[in-house]
Amino acid sequence: MSESGISSIGVIGIGVMGNGIAQVTAQSGFTTLVMDVNEELLKKGLDTIGRSLDRLVGAYEKSGGEKGITADAKEQAVARLSITTSLEGLLGCDLIIEAVSERLELKEEINRKLASLGYGKILVSNTSSISITRLGAAYGKPDRFMGMHFMNPVPMQQGVEIIRGLATSDATYATVVALCHDLGKIEIPAEDKAGFAINRMFVPFMNEAIRVVEEGIASVDDVDKCTYCLGHKMGPLMTADFVGLDTLLSICDVLEEEFGSFYKPSPLLRRLVESGQLGAKTGRGFYTWEKFKASGVNPDIARYRIK
Ligand SMILES: NC(=O)c1ccc[n+]([C@@H]2O[C@H](COP(=O)([O-])OP(=O)(O)OC[C@H]3O[C@@H](n4cnc5c(N)ncnc54)[C@H](O)[C@@H]3O)[C@@H](O)[C@H]2O)c1
Numbered sequence: 001m002s003e004s005g006i007s008s009i010g011v012i013g014i015g016v017m018g019n020g021i022a023q024v025t026a027q028s029g030f031t032t033l034v035m036d037v038n039e040e041l042l043k044k045g046l047d048t049i050g051r052s053l054d055r056l057v058g059a060y061e062k063s064g065g066e067k068g069i070t071a072d073a074k075e076q077a078v079a080r081l082s083i084t085t086s087l088e089g090l091l092g093c094d095l096i097i098e099a100v101s102e103r104l105e106l107k108e109e110i111n112r113k114l115a116s117l118g119y120g121k122i123l124v125s126n127t128s129s130i131s132i133t134r135l136g137a138a139y140g141k142p143d144r145f146m147g148m149h150f151m152n153p154v155p156m157q158q159g160v161e162i163i164r165g166l167a168t169s170d171a172t173y174a175t176v177v178a179l180c181h182d183l184g185k186i187e188i189p190a191e192d193k194a195g196f197a198i199n200r201m202f203v204p205f206m207n208e209a210i211r212v213v214e215e216g217i218a219s220v221d222d223v224d225k226c227t228y229c230l231g232h233k234m235g236p237l238m239t240a241d242f243v244g245l246d247t248l249l250s251i252c253d254v255l256e257e258e259f260g261s262f263y264k265p266s267p268l269l270r271r272l273v274e275s276g277q278l279g280a281k282t283g284r285g286f287y288t289w290e291k292f293k294a295s296g297v298n299p300d301i302a303r304y305r306i307k
Pocket of ligand 1: 013016036037041106129
């Protein structure tokens with residue numbers, strides 16, 4: 001029996017975060033039902049999960065069982081995963097994790113729809129920045145709603161920010177803390193202010209790194225190199241590409257709306273999103289990407305280099 005008392009979890013959205021979340025819930029023993037808008041995206045997401053699990057099996061074999069998971073554990077995780085293209089399909093789940101694109105109206109619409117379909121259990125959002133209180137109001141059961149902000153990549157990162165809305169009940173909070181433990185994660189409580197703790201700090205860092213390139217102060221690779229000296233494993237521009245530039249832009253907009261112009265997204269970030277270059281997930285952002293591996297600096301950005 002899990003510490004949370006939950007046995008089945010619904011995940012809405014199988015993008016960068018949803019596939020990682022679904023992998024971890026399935027690996028942790030939860031029956032996991034993933035919903036997205038079409039089967040093609042769902043199959044692509046399941047393939048990503050399969051490859052990630054294969055890497056863990058490889059790590060197990062290479063390390064003589066010290067790291068990773070057994071082939072049997074992989075098969076069990078895969079067997080716990082299933083897919084649906086309808087929200088109705090999720091109504092039997094004990095808890096739902098919403099991980100769709102960072103757009104307020106979309107998240108509100110999903111919350112209202114789940115409520116109108118009769119879902120009444122705990123619903124959490126993986127939002128990076130949007131008011132949990134506002135999303136809880138759209139659900140109509142704000143006591144059973146809160147933020148559960150996983151970090152990317154979910155299978156590797158242990159921290160999960162947990163955010164109460166104004167009306168989140170103690171029982172919901174306790175269940176979500178227990179769920180973090182069930183998933184092998186460490187809960188990091190944060191208050192319901194735009195960007196919570198991590199993105200309030202880190203998003204301005206990425207945004208400023210983009211300005212440094214935009215103003216010709218340093219090149220893309222040199223900006224990232226600078227931060228290795230700070231002990232960072234990955235520079236802010238490569239991280240931005242991993243996060244998704246559309247997601248980053250949305251977070252900047254939410255932060256700017258709540259806290260003012262210091263958080264205003266850089267024009268270059270907006271131009272990249274307008275051009276459909278969203279980072280690793282589209283193959284082009286600050287870097288060019290092949291199968292989520294950076295292969296060079298995006299030539300469209302390289303011209304910002306100091307000559
Ligand atoms: N990318 C990150 O590093 C990161 C980290 C922490 C939290 N988050 C948050 O997680 C959430 C998801 O971000 P992401 O990076 O996975 O985005 P993404 O763009 O990779 O994926 C979003 C997914 O939502 C799906 N979707 C859109 N509308 C839908 C609908 N009506 N019903 C079902 N699915 C729908 C899309 O098809 C897509 O698969 C956002 O709220 C984001 O802020 C992102």
